[in-house]
Amino acid sequence: MKNYDVVIVGAGPIGLNCGIEAKKKGLNYLIIEKGCLVNSLYNYPQNMTFFSTSERLEIGDIPFISNNLKPTRSEALEYYRRVVLYFELNVSLFEKVVNITGTDGQFEIETSKGHIQSKKVIISTGFYDIPNWMNVPGEQLAKVLHYYKDPSYFAMQKVVVVGASNSSVDAALECYRKGAEVTMVVRNTEISHRVKYWVKPDVENRIAEGSIKAYFNSEITEIQDNKVLIKSPEGEVEITNDFVLALTGYQPDFNFLKHLGITLKGENSYPEHNPETMETNRKGIYLAGVVCGGMDTHLWFIENSRVHAEMIIEHISEI
Known part of the structure; x- marks a missing residue:
């Protein structure tokens, strides 16, 4: 030995x-x-x-x-x-x-x-x-990913990105620029202050112009094969979905x-x-x-x- x-x-x-x-x-x-x-x-x-x-x-x-x-x-x-x-x-x-x-x-x-x-x-x-799990029904589906690598994989897909940290923001922007329809689901009221200073204005501008849809003060309640249910301040929202990037830390x-x-x-x-x-x-x-x-x-x-x-x-x- x-x-x-x-x-x-x-x-x-x-x-x-x-x-x-x-x-x-x-x-x-x-x-x-x-x-x-x-x-x-x-x-x-x-x-x-x-x-x-x-x-x-x-x-x-x-x-x-x-x-x-x-x-x-x-x-x-x-x-x-x-x-x-x-x-x-x-x-x-x-x-x-x-x-x-x-x-x-x-x-x-x-x-x-x-x-x-x-x-x-x-x-x-x-x-x-x-990963930090969301612990919601459907999180074990193959469409739910807790790690993100390459935006080209999600081209022309409907993608939900969970979170507002550096990894979530990077994924949202990159997928959007590869032609994905991106929706962000954020528990807090705004994009995290820890996001890289040269990236934060970019994602905020994309959200403001409507290129990326964002639900703040919101969370996913259920994931299904072709849709996601979101609890938001406006009530429950149901959106059509292909992939969920659960970048929750x-x-x-x-x-x-x-x-x-x-x-x-x-x-x-x-x-x-x-x-x-x-x-x-x-x-x-x-x-x-x-x-x-x-x-x-x-x-x-x-x-x-x-x-x-x-x-x-x-x-x-x-x-």
């Missing part, structure tokens, strides 16, 4: 940064990822542009050069791939962590490929794997965290950890990245959680 000083669960940007810092300190480490490299970024919409500028997404002091001020998904995928090659990071892809037993200094990690041992464990699993794998013995606090399920060391209530297990924010997935991004890697590895090295 292989032994490591630290095992890092998740090969997203923050997990990779933890690996870089571990290597700098001369630690024997392994990064384990259940999917492909930077799996969450790979599953982002194909045409996505980051809110952050490229230098705020850099790790390992490696410059991130993009064609425009805001990098694209494809540029980010290529950047992080090159970072892995540059540092020759020890990464195992398409290997899922099933369980972690043992205690600080003697953890045994069961994966889909076998068993390994590690003195310390870092959980950097992000939040993109589990995502959440960390709380069951996995609870299974590891990590305490979740409050209605937003904040994982218990020391903000100075990132160590959880289970000694020897640390958190890094967006997973630290529980249901408040907007609290941590690549740009403001890169520091977690240095904090964790520094604490591990001092022990």
